[in-house]
Amino acid sequence: MTNLRPHSYSNLYRLSNHTYPILETIMGVKKERSVSSKRSQINKGAWTSEEDTKLAEVIAVHGAKSWNTIASKAGLKRCGKSCRLRWMNYLRPNIKRGNISEQEEDLILRLHKLLGNRWSLIAGRLPGRTDNEIKNYWNSHLSKKIKQKEKQGCIDEKRSVENGKEELRQENTCAAGGEDSNISFDVDEFFDFSDEKFEWMNR
Template sequence: MASQNQKPTPTALVKGKWTPDEDEKLIEAVALHGAKNWTSIASKAGLNRSGKSCRLRWVNYLRPNIKRGDMSEQEEDLIIRLHKLLGNRWSLIAGRLPGRTDNEIKNYWYTRLSKKIQQKEKQSNNGANSTIQFPAVDEKTSVADDDQKVHVEMKQECVSSAVRTSAALIKKEEVIDPEDHSSTCINNIDADEFLNLLNEEEPLSWEVPQIS
């Protein structure tokens, strides 16, 4: 804990929970110098923390417009769909959920959604043995007929309106938010390939949140 490290040597950086005092210093420093060059911010703020630690604290907790608290059904639905399509690319998923951080979504996934989905799968497996097992996103799909069928089903399942919106935005490069640190991840997506998945239509059941 930070409070237990009374006199850290210059090389021994403070770790653990942030104190309100540290938060205040960091907020001031970012207001003064901007949210970049974290190593220098750490020293300018008089924080004996690593730049990495400062950045993490800012991005996940102190940054303005962070939405905290329960996820809405829409957010949950979007996370599930995007995860199905993108896998564990949390920062990219977070980029589609304004105000949510990759860390929060990752935690939410492992602590709640993965369990929920497992339960659902169990239930549907008990009900009928026709349940389709979706391969992981980066898994190589077999050319066998059965696998082809599965792939088609996977595409149908994956292609939600929200995903279409994301793909279109990525394609148009409108999705990049200057405050959104995850936006660099967009480069990792093959937008054409992404859009190629979008053959099947699925009606909108809710309004896609706008990226400001």
């Protein structure tokens, strides 16, 4: 991806995994988009660097729990839910930023095959990655890849089928959404990380 979007800082993350909050402050690229709700006086939209700082400070003192308390202690016009999300997906230490590696992608595919859309569980197996990040990555990259593969797979299978009945059966399988409702799955194969490409997992 070559986008350079100030509001998401994806490219800043790629410059450094650890310095993005500092960078955005120094560079002043963060766009202040939070809008104050007329009804509830609760801020919505993008977080400002000031809000991030306040939230991080309060969590450093009180810990990452009782989110409504944290929100009020930080003096943020945010709900606890929003604070939690911000912390979990952005401010939390040890968050790995940048591109998903091939190994990670492969692991996501395997885990998704096993667990389905259980993003938090999948994220739990990928140190430093958040469920939101994986979900987004799946929706924007992997789901398309899989659809393409399935499409290709259906075409290939069709070609190989001689019997008309069998052909019809195959079409029905593809037409049923293609999602893994009837996929046979070998758990042993899934957890077999002996392959050299998973050496990093064993480490």
